[in-house]
Amino acid sequence: MKDWKELLFEKRLNLAKLNKSHPWSQKQVDEVLKKLKLNKSRDPLGYVNEIFRFNNAGSDLRTSVKKMCNSIKEKMTVPDILQVEDITCIYKGKGAKNDLANERGIFGIPRLKQILEKLIYADSYDTIDSNMSDSNAGARTRRNGRNHLFIVYGVINYVLKEKRKPIDLGIYDIECCFDKIDLKEALNYLWDSGVQDDKFALLYELNKKLKILGKTSVGKTDREVVNEIVAQGGIFGGLKCSNLIDSIGKECLNTGENLYPYKNYVNVPPLSFVDDLLTISECGVNSLVSNSVMN
Secondary structure, eight states: OOOHHHHHHHHHHHHHHHSOOOOOOHHHHHHHHHTOOSSOOOOTTSOOHHHHSTTTSOHHHHHHHHHHHHHHHHHTOOOGGGGEEEEEEEEOSSSOTTOGGGEEEEEEOOHHHHHHHHHHHHHHHHHHHHTSOSSBOTTOTTOOHHHHHHHHHHHHHHHHHTTOOOEEEEEEEOTTHHHHOOHHHHHHHHHHTTOOSHHHHHHHHHHSEEEEEEEETTEEOOOEEEESOOOTTSTTHHHHHHHHHHHHHHHHHHHTOSOEEETTTEEEOOEEETTEEEEEEETTHHHHHHHHHHO
């Protein structure tokens, strides 16, 4: 039996397919092609960014890319060739090197799919960002870990200088977050953050069925079909995760619970950066409650 989150997702998916957005213009496509980074590794199909860069690609290729992206969005059908992805395993720097649990899997996606996701990202980012709280600074432009460090240092200075009640800093990491994150749940939170047209449905179609192999130090694995995953290293991977984890901070801000009252004026929610979180709470009962809520 489907749970309520899955039923909610299916309802939203059907609504999104009916809410058609405007086709991408050649100008929008060209802006994405201009920003493709140089000297990146080949994709699973053997292509490199330099082929599609605006300065290198001719008008015929750029027009073809635009038509292909608009056709996929219109038909909501992703070609099999764009479902192929390779995972490169990168050692995290600790633990046994022959244990895959100590390696981070970064997805290599086809360049054409990357361009398509960048078009969706350019259209949707401002909407998503405006609907997120200040709790999560990960995968967001003009924000980084220093935003949160400024707050933490300010609170520590306030507690020491004003001789306030001691505080506990709770530091959390969601173990193997990208292995466990549910695609439909992540997309449900994107819907809540304003992505409610056919691009919502397209993000699902692009990740509904992937043909994946792993690249390890001893060679490549067999290619297997994996359904409904959030690719770490993909265009939307970090933002999907940050937007989902931001729901923790939003809930605290909405309920007024598990907040630290800085100078009894500013309520500081849990501070997160993609899948890493930090809480500030007074030692004692407040700290125990905060720890229980976060866990």
